[in-house]
Amino acid sequence: MKHLYILSLLAFVCCQVYGQPATxxxxxxxxLEDNSVIFRLxxxxxxxxxxxxxxxxxxxxxxxxKNSEDxxxxxxxxxxxxxxVYTFNVDGVSTLDPGNxxxxxxxxxxxxxxxxxxELTGLYDVxxxxxxxxxxxxxxxxxxGMTRRCMVYTPPGYNKSxxxxxxxxxxxxxxxxxxxxxxxxxxxxxxxxxxxxxxxxPMIVVIPNGNGSATSAPGETPLSLRLRQDRAAMGxxxxxTGEKMPESMVKDLIPFIEANYRVKANRENRALAGLSxxxxxxxxxxxxxxxxxxxxxxxxxxLYAQFxxxxxxxxxxxxxxxxxxxxxxxxxxxxxTDFLYQGVLELxxxxxxxxxxxxxxxxxxxxxxxxWRLYLSEFAPMLFK
Amino acid sequence: MKHLYILSLLAFVCCQVYGQPATxxxxxxxxLEDNSVIFRLxxxxxxxxxxxxxxxxxxxxxxxxKNSEDxxxxxxxxxxxxxxVYTFNVDGVSTLDPGNxxxxxxxxxxxxxxxxxxELTGLYDVxxxxxxxxxxxxxxxxxxGMTRRCMVYTPPGYNKSxxxxxxxxxxxxxxxxxxxxxxxxxxxxxxxxxxxxxxxxPMIVVIPNGNGSATSAPGETPLSLRLRQDRAAMGxxxxxTGEKMPESMVKDLIPFIEANYRVKANRENRALAGLSxxxxxxxxxxxxxxxxxxxxxxxxxxLYAQFxxxxxxxxxxxxxxxxxxxxxxxxxxxxxTDFLYQGVLELxxxxxxxxxxxxxxxxxxxxxxxxWRLYLSEFAPMLFK
Numbered sequence: 001m002k003h004l005y006i007l008s009l010l011a012f013v014c015c016q017v018y019g020q021p022a023t024x025x026x027x028x029x030x031x032l033e034d035n036s037v038i039f040r041l042x043x044x045x046x047x048x049x050x051x052x053x054x055x056x057x058x059x060x061x062x063x064x065x066k067n068s069e070d071x072x073x074x075x076x077x078x079x080x081x082x083x084x085v086y087t088f089n090v091d092g093v094s095t096l097d098p099g100n101x102x103x104x105x106x107x108x109x110x111x112x113x114x115x116x117x118x119e120l121t122g123l124y125d126v127x128x129x130x131x132x133x134x135x136x137x138x139x140x141x142x143x144x145g146m147t148r149r150c151m152v153y154t155p156p157g158y159n160k161s162x163x164x165x166x167x168x169x170x171x172x173x174x175x176x177x178x179x180x181x182x183x184x185x186x187x188x189x190x191x192x193x194x195x196x197x198x199x200x201x202p203m204i205v206v207i208p209n210g211n212g213s214a215t216s217a218p219g220e221t222p223l224s225l226r227l228r229q230d231r232a233a234m235g236x237x238x239x240x241t242g243e244k245m246p247e248s249m250v251k252d253l254i255p256f257i258e259a260n261y262r263v264k265a266n267r268e269n270r271a272l273a274g275l276s277x278x279x280x281x282x283x284x285x286x287x288x289x290x291x292x293x294x295x296x297x298x299x300x301x302x303l304y305a306q307f308x309x310x311x312x313x314x315x316x317x318x319x320x321x322x323x324x325x326x327x328x329x330x331x332x333x334x335x336x337t338d339f340l341y342q343g344v345l346e347l348x349x350x351x352x353x354x355x356x357x358x359x360x361x362x363x364x365x366x367x368x369x370x371x372w373r374l375y376l377s378e379f380a381p382m383l384f385k
Numbered sequence: 386m387k388h389l390y391i392l393s394l395l396a397f398v399c400c401q402v403y404g405q406p407a408t409x410x411x412x413x414x415x416x417l418e419d420n421s422v423i424f425r426l427x428x429x430x431x432x433x434x435x436x437x438x439x440x441x442x443x444x445x446x447x448x449x450x451k452n453s454e455d456x457x458x459x460x461x462x463x464x465x466x467x468x469x470v471y472t473f474n475v476d477g478v479s480t481l482d483p484g485n486x487x488x489x490x491x492x493x494x495x496x497x498x499x500x501x502x503x504e505l506t507g508l509y510d511v512x513x514x515x516x517x518x519x520x521x522x523x524x525x526x527x528x529x530g531m532t533r534r535c536m537v538y539t540p541p542g543y544n545k546s547x548x549x550x551x552x553x554x555x556x557x558x559x560x561x562x563x564x565x566x567x568x569x570x571x572x573x574x575x576x577x578x579x580x581x582x583x584x585x586x587p588m589i590v591v592i593p594n595g596n597g598s599a600t601s602a603p604g605e606t607p608l609s610l611r612l613r614q615d616r617a618a619m620g621x622x623x624x625x626t627g628e629k630m631p632e633s634m635v636k637d638l639i640p641f642i643e644a645n646y647r648v649k650a651n652r653e654n655r656a657l658a659g660l661s662x663x664x665x666x667x668x669x670x671x672x673x674x675x676x677x678x679x680x681x682x683x684x685x686x687x688l689y690a691q692f693x694x695x696x697x698x699x700x701x702x703x704x705x706x707x708x709x710x711x712x713x714x715x716x717x718x719x720x721x722t723d724f725l726y727q728g729v730l731e732l733x734x735x736x737x738x739x740x741x742x743x744x745x746x747x748x749x750x751x752x753x754x755x756x757w758r759l760y761l762s763e764f765a766p767m768l769f770k
Contacts, residue, residue, distance in 0.1 A: 045433065045477040088478075092430040095480040101493040101603045102611075108486040117608050126600075126607040131523035131532070138516035147516070159645050183604075215511070218486045219568075222511040223502050226487075260544050 026071050028099030029086075029114050036077035037114065039086070040099060044070035046090045053086025053114070054368060055079055061089055081118020082370055083186070085111035106184040106369070107175035120370075122193070123377050124186035129196035130156030134188045136178075136220070139256040143248040148209055149216035150253065151178050153188045154261070155195055155202035164262045166269035166384040167204045168295075169249065170376075171278025177217040178209040184369045190377050200380040204261055208253055210278055212245050246285035250292055268328070271383050273297030275372045276340070280304045287318035290325040297331045297379045300367050302343015303350060312350075319356050329382055330358040333375045335365040411456050413484030414471075414499050421462035422499065424471070425484060429455035431475045438471025438499070439753060440464055442722075446474055466503020467755055468571070470496035491569040491754070492560035505755075507578070508762050509571040514581035515541030519573045521563075521605070524641040528633040533594055534601035535638065536563050538573045539646070540580055540587035549647045551654035551769040552589045553680075554634065555761075556663025562602040563594040569754045575762050585765040589646055593638055595663055597630050631670035635677055653713070656768050658682030660757045661725070665689045672703035675710040682716045682764045685752050687728015688735060697735075704741050714767055715743040718760045720750040 028040040039051050041064065049072040050061030056076070064072035072088075085104055087094045096103060097112040104113045115121050132155045141148045155165065170187060172180040181187040187205055194200035215221055249272075258265040272293045274282040279301025286296050287304075305315040332351075334344040351358050361378065365371050413425035424436050426449065434457040435446030441461070449457035457473075470489055472479045481488060482497040489498045500506050517540045526533045540550065555572060557565040566572040572590055579585035600606055634657075643650040657678045659667040664686025671681050672689075690700040717736075719729040736743050746763065750756050 041478065043476065043478050047432070047476070048430065090478045090480070091428065091432070091476050093426065093428050093473075093475045093480050094483060095475070095478050096495060098479060101495070103488070103490065103495050104604065105488065110481060110486070110488050113604065115608055115611075121608060126605060128532070128607075133520050133522050135518050135520035137518050147513070219489065219498065220511060222513075223500055223506060226500075 024069075024071070026099055028097050031114075031116055032077075034078045035081060035116050035118075036075055037079055037116070038073060038075045039064065039088075039097070041072045041088050041090070041095075041097065042070060043072055043090060046072070048089075048091055050089040051076075051086060052089060052094075053111070054084045054370065055086065055114075057366075064088075079116055080120075081116040082120045083124055083373070084114045084116075085109070085184070085369075086114060087111050104183045106172075106180045107177055109175070109184075120374070124189050124373060125193075126189055127193055127196070129192055131192050132156050132188055132195075133158065134182060137260075139253065141248050141252040143244050143252050144212060146215050148214075149178055149220055150209065151182055151207040152257070152261070153191060153205040153207075155191065155204065157202070158204075158262075162262075164264045165202060165204045166264050166271070167206055167257060167261075168271040168273065168380065168383060169253070169293075170205055170207050171210050171272070171274025171281050172207065173210075173274075173276030173278055173300075176277075177211065177214065178207050179217045181207045185373055185376065187376060190373065191380060194377065194380050201384045203380070203384065204257070204263065206253070206257055208249065210245060210274070210281055212243075212248070245281050246288050249281075249285055250289050254292075267291060267294040267325075269294070269384055271295035271297070273299065273331075273376075273379055274301075275299040275375075276301055276367065286327070287315070287322055290318075290322040294327055295329045295331075295383050296327055297329075297333070297375070298347075299333050299372055299375045299379075300335065300338050300340055300344075301347075302340050302345075303347045306343065315350070316354055319351070319354055323356055330356070331361065331379055331382065332358055333361040333363065333371070333378075335363045335367065335371050337364075337366040338371075339367055409454075409456070411484055413482050416499075416501055417462075419463045420466060420501050420503075421460055422464055422501070423458060423460045424449065424473075424482070426457045426473050426475070426480075426482065427455060428457055428475055431457070433474075433476055435474040436461075436471060437474060437479075438496070439469045439755065440471065440499075442751075449473075464501055465505075466501040467505045468509055468758070469499045469501075470494070470569070470754075471499060472496050489568045491557075491565045492562055494560070494569075505759070509574050509758060510578075511574055512578055512581070514577055516577050517541050517573055517580075518543065519567055522645075524638065526633050526637040528629050528637050529597060531600050534563055534605055535594065536567055536592040537642070537646070538576060538590040538592075540576065540589065542587070543589075543647075547647075549649045550587060550589045551649050551656070552591060552642060552646075553656040553658065553765065553768060554638070554678075555590055555592050556595050556657070556659025556666050557592070558595075558659075558661030558663055558685075561662075562596065562599065563592050564602045566592045570761065571758060572761060575758065576765060579762065579765055586769045588765070588769060589642070589648065591638070591642055593634065595630060595659070595666055597628075597633070630666050631673050634666075634670055635674050639677075652676060652679045652710075654679070654769055656680035656682070658684065658716075658761075658764055659686075660684040660760075661686055661752065671712070672700070672707055675703075675707040679712055680714045680716075680768050681712055682714075682718070682760070683732075684718050684757055684760045685720065685723050685725055685729075686732075687725050687730075688732045691728065700735070701739055704736070704739055708741055715741070716746065716764055716767065717743055718746040718748065718756070718763075720748045720752065720756050722749075722751040723756075724752055 024042040026040040030038045049064040052061040064074040100112045102113040135152045279298040283304035409427040411425040415423045434449040437446040449459040485497045487498040520537045664683040668689035
């Protein structure tokens with residue numbers, strides 16, 4: 001009787017996993033000794049299966065071949081140890097890898113994750129070090145007229161300590177939301193590891209939702225608002241050029257954090273950084289509120305004035321005011337093959353022409369999370385010192 | 386120039402969303418006036434597309450029909466307002482709905498979410514009420530010899546209050562992990578809503594990972610452990626009958642929570658409940674540690690002794706000890722079509738025979754999250770009164 005129960009429970013669990021009784025379990029992805037990777041999908045009725053992922057710049061996908069056991073396979077690599085995301089494309093429809101139960105999300109990108117152990121993943125991994133806490137926190141936003149959700153990382157020991165901490169405000173890109181820097185960005189583990197190594201100061205990291213018309217990530221959105229959003233097109237430029245995000249951050253988010261956490265509430269202990277759209281918002285916010293942030297990081301984003309209603313003259317006037325406020329660090333990072341690379345060169349050129357102090361870090365690669373995780377791991381150690 | 390940039394950014398975002406340039410956007414799922422729902426998938430090269438989901442007990446799936454625009458469609462319903470999850474099956478491979486960016490996860494079940502507004506979803510929805518905070522917290526577990534992750538819900542106002550709170554420990558089922566009660570269970574929003582309505586007392590809810598050999602959810606597992614797990618079969622009975630979970634909870638988790646949160650640390654303010662495997666663990670823990678929990682909830686789980694190495698006599702002896710400790714509530718809930726229903730009847734029979742006080746709540750339906758969300762919404766109001 002006992003075994004009957006266990007078996008029936010397990011059968012129930014297993015049969016339901018992929019919603020079909022006859023799925024054959026295959027190992028996928030399989031990482032080989034030399035860091036080559038074999039991807040596999042059991043798909044007896046499919047006529048074409050492709051692999052697409054951040055392991056390659058080729059978005060047309062890699063054709064997978066069916067073996068004698070109805071398993072489509074492809075081998076890639078050796079791959080550089082790092083974190084990648086991928087999907088299969090089955091007869092034209094994108095699917096997750098049913099062999100892999102780790103899924104990451106950046107907005108509407110919902111993909112299977114592959115981590116190949118090495119130096120970089122050591123930085124993102126859940127290592128045997130003290131871990132901070134990641135909290136989903138709701139706060140009142142008067143500027144945007146709604147209650148909004150942000151993610152708050154408090155460093156190891158925060159709960160028991162009486163200390164106050166500096167704060168890094170960290171912004172995601174277009175299409176993303178407040179969960180992106182955690183799910184794709186591994187920001188909490190990067191901070192855990194840097195703090196444990198003594199490379200970064202213990203700090204609070206606050207990740208707001210950068211879409212001015214949204215309250216929160218899709219699954220956490222009030223149903224009334226969500227049903228409206230379902231009908232609207234995604235990625236509208238409204239979010240991109242949303243005029244109120246800087247005001248919302250400075251007048252609502254920062255005061256909320258400083259009233260509810262033990263925070264060193266001054267410019268020297270306040271940083272702002274963001275990637276892509278978040279880099280635009282970082283430039284705009286620090287230009288509009290020049291005395292607010294002591295440390296500024298712009299990742300993979302060119303001249304912000306190109307997106308808004310600003311002339312070059314206005315931009316230069318704002319930069320002069322920011323220069324006067326004398327931020328301790330203005331850091332710009334971009335990859336050489338980033339599609340916004342030319343815009344970043346224009347930004348650097350303007351800053352050079354106007355004598356605006358900054359540091360430019362140029363990396364390999366493009367507009368990718370591989371770069372943004374790397375940039376965070378380089379930026380955080382420069383803060384609050 | 387400005388518009389060129391915006392367009393190139395948007396094009397980049399849109400093209401990447403489903404990893405292919407030519408995906409046609411369709412509205413899916415579309416909820417009609419009468420709560421019928423149309424599901425759609427653009428799949429020009431597929432030869433068969435089926436819909437599978439918790440809207441129906443039929444796991445073979447509902448055949449979808451291709452229209453003249455290469456979109457597979459099917460209409461279901463009218464459906465009862467509630468939360469459902471579903472996937473498409475494209476030529477034998479399970480896929481998410483690319484038209485729907487809300488994905489929920491319960492262990493390896495990664496599925497698209499559908500919410501049809503109504504009384505029940507009102508209970509799970511992000512309503513205009515004060516929201517608690519959900520935190521992912523790591524704690525040392527000496528019993529299991531690892532650092533483990535749990536989710537902690539602190540009620541609205543916790544941060545600013547000086548009060549101490551009662552705690553509900555809430556356990557997931559087989560195959561799940563510490564994220565399941567949040568992702569599929571909506572436990573935090575259920576509590577927000579019950580507290581706002583004055584139906585439940587403000588309480589802390591702690592959701593540990595119930596798999597004794599795991600540290601944390603798959604995406605949050607240290608890579609060294611994860612790579613080992615990838616090679617092992619999932620759903621092994623080891624997790625199910627793992628002997629050390631009760632000890633881990635009582636000797637490690639509870640002391641950690643009581644040392645790090647403002648908690649009323651006594652039996653009258655401590656509850657334990659769980660579903661399926663978590664119902665087994667709830668029975669086992671409260672039987673082994675009879676004076677620890679004042680409130681006990683067993684959801685969708687029969688006689689626990691059937692799974693472990695306990696004779697009926699041992700079980701009865703444990704029950705006598707538990708009876709002596711006089712818990713304020715022992716609540717059992719099960720659906721009439723649950724595949725464990727007979728085992729629950731045996732449990733009730735044993736409790737009736739031995740005169741062990743309990744309340745039995747029998748619902749419609751089966752071994753489903755629809756029931757477990759409902760049970761939580763009924764159980765929480767009975768606590769700490």
